[in-house]
Amino acid sequence: METVNKLFSKNVYSYLSYSVEGAQNNDSFEKSYQDVIDSIEFASDKKNIPFTVFKPTAISKTDNLMRGEIDKIIFDRFDRICKKASEKNVKILIDGEESWIQDSIDSIVLMMMKKYNKQKTIVFNTVQMYRHDRLEYLKDLHNSSKQNDFEIGIKLVRGAYIEKENIRAKKLNYKSPIYESKKASDDNFNSGVKFIISNLDKFNLFCGTHNEESIYKIINMINQMGIERSSDKIWFGQLFGMSDHITFNLANENYNVVKYLPYGPIKEVIPYLIRRAEENTSVKGQTSRELTLIKNEISRRRKD
Numbered sequence: 455m456e457t458v459n460k461l462f463s464k465n466v467y468s469y470l471s472y473s474v475e476g477a478q479n480n481d482s483f484e485k486s487y488q489d490v491i492d493s494i495e496f497a498s499d500k501k502n503i504p505f506t507v508f509k510p511t512a513i514s515k516t517d518n519l520m521r522g523e524i525d526k527i528i529f530d531r532f533d534r535i536c537k538k539a540s541e542k543n544v545k546i547l548i549d550g551e552e553s554w555i556q557d558s559i560d561s562i563v564l565m566m567m568k569k570y571n572k573q574k575t576i577v578f579n580t581v582q583m584y585r586h587d588r589l590e591y592l593k594d595l596h597n598s599s600k601q602n603d604f605e606i607g608i609k610l611v612r613g614a615y616i617e618k619e620n621i622r623a624k625k626l627n628y629k630s631p632i633y634e635s636k637k638a639s640d641d642n643f644n645s646g647v648k649f650i651i652s653n654l655d656k657f658n659l660f661c662g663t664h665n666e667e668s669i670y671k672i673i674n675m676i677n678q679m680g681i682e683r684s685s686d687k688i689w690f691g692q693l694f695g696m697s698d699h700i701t702f703n704l705a706n707e708n709y710n711v712v713k714y715l716p717y718g719p720i721k722e723v724i725p726y727l728i729r730r731a732e733e734n735t736s737v738k739g740q741t742s743r744e745l746t747l748i749k750n751e752i753s754r755r756r757k758d
Contacts (some may be wrong), residue, residue, distance in 0.1 A: 455681045462502035465705040466711045469505035469547070469691075470496070478515060484504035485514040487531050491538055504659070505578075505689075505712060507547040510559050510625045524562055536566045540576045540652070545607065547660065550580035552615050553631045554622070560591070564598065571605040572619065576606030583643040585613065592649055600658045602688065609660040609691075612643055628700035644671055651675050651688070658714075660689045664697040667728040669704070687733060 458468045472489045495504035502511040504530050505568040510519065513535075514528040539546040548563055550556065563579040570576045581588050584646070616632060623630035633639045647668070661672060664752040669690065676683060691712040692701045 468503050471507050471714050471716045483513050489536050494538050494542050495545050497544045503724050505545045509549040519558045522558050532562050536570045540570045547578045550582045568602055568604050575605040578609050580609040582613035583646050584639040606656050607658045607661055611662040611678050640692055654687045658687050662691045668680045
């Protein structure tokens, strides 16, 4: 809690991310499920931890999700997690997965939103905008929310499985579901943000990005639309230890901003951290800029 409290003293919220994935036995699934439940209980009485998170592949077999099987065990784990989050008033972020299992996850999450996002927004699905079908997904979800009277929680990201998606598409001879260029992914991400912010009567946005340009665009949208910058409809998020200049500048301007604090067995957390690093190296010029800012801050502190 020391790190969480230090961050909150600077107006930065936290969420604890048990970053284990891809387990393939029931004991591991049950342990991961219980860890998520414990994280909800832990966050429930702490104003500075408004979110918690889990990965579907940490609580269910990848093969079952690939086949589109929403069996009772998988559904019950999702349902118990979302029910606990609703009871404790803790927002739950459901991480994104590879495209070949995401459709099953989307189906389950839609059921959870219809059930638990009636009076407040508890359940958030992750949408990876490097996929060329995701803007249409957001529009379909918006239509469904109007027809079925529920709120939509979206964690919007660019995406973290570029190499795996392209390799599998080539191997199985189908068109890759992701854009060929970074610019196209960026444009789609910005279009997704614009659509969500234009429909805040139904959407709640958690924007997971380390991209300065995207954040400036979002801030401009918020200002142009006259949205209160501290509105709990819009959150920003960055990984602990990365893009601190973005995080603390947003917090200083009274935007809602969260640091992800990953934890878990080191050998199982490493894949998560590697993907985050790969995502950030794709932001042209930003890595060197961030290093310069860090060096300048170190130099400043030495002079103090």
